[in-house]
Amino acid sequence: MGLNVSSGRRRRAMAEINVTPLVDVMLVLLVIFMITAPVLQEGFQVDIPQASETQSIAVADARMIVIAKGGEVLRPDATSTDESYAKLSELVDDLTAWKNAREATPGSAGTAPVVVIVGDKDVRYERLIQVWNAALTAGITQLSFQLTPSAVP
Numbered sequence: 297m298g299l300n301v302s303s304g305r306r307r308r309a310m311a312e313i314n315v316t317p318l319v320d321v322m323l324v325l326l327v328i329f330m331i332t333a334p335v336l337q338e339g340f341q342v343d344i345p346q347a348s349e350t351q352s353i354a355v356a357d358a359r360m361i362v363i364a365k366g367g368e369v370l371r372p373d374a375t376s377t378d379e380s381y382a383k384l385s386e387l388v389d390d391l392t393a394w395k396n397a398r399e400a401t402p403g404s405a406g407t408a409p410v411v412v413i414v415g416d417k418d419v420r421y422e423r424l425i426q427v428w429n430a431a432l433t434a435g436i437t438q439l440s441f442q443l444t445p446s447a448v449p
Contacts, residue, residue: 357407359394360442361387361431363415367423384430391434410438 362370368380369387381387395409411431415424424441431439 357398358410358412358440359391361411361413361427363413363419363423363427365416365418367419369423369427384426387427387430388434391431391436395435408438409436410440411436412440412442414442 360372362374364370364377364380366377368377369384370377371379371381371390374380381390391411398409413424413427413431415427428439
């Protein structure tokens with residue numbers, strides 16, 4: 297069957313790996329990921345309020361603070377409301393550490409750290425002011441709100 301015993305010498309079995317099925321599977325997975333990647337949503341969806349007039353300010357190194365519809369203050373790069381600060385004192389500590397790290401980096405001297413508050417349009421005004429005061433407590437003086445420009449009637 298597999299060995300020829302009559303010659304007195306043993307034959308070695310050939311161990312070859314057929315890579316064609318492996319390449320086929322990898323290409324199918326590549327196509328699947330290329331199709332599904334643009335569909336995946338990045339970040340947390342917030343319905344931003346509209347304003348009749350807005351001013352665009354280009355800030356390269358601004359820290360975004362997102363306030364979800366329920367009033368949760370989300371951590372940076374959060375994807376759900378589960379990734380929120382339990383207390384505003386945690387936000388103050390986080391902003392203070394960010395500000396100190398930013399001031400310690402070379403090249404950022406002379407520019408004040410900027411915080412942009414992105415609040416859902418249904419968030420209570422009281423919560424926006426609490427986050428505003430937390431940023432002021434952390435020593436941030438450059439604060440702004442992100443708004444969506446509305447069509448002028």
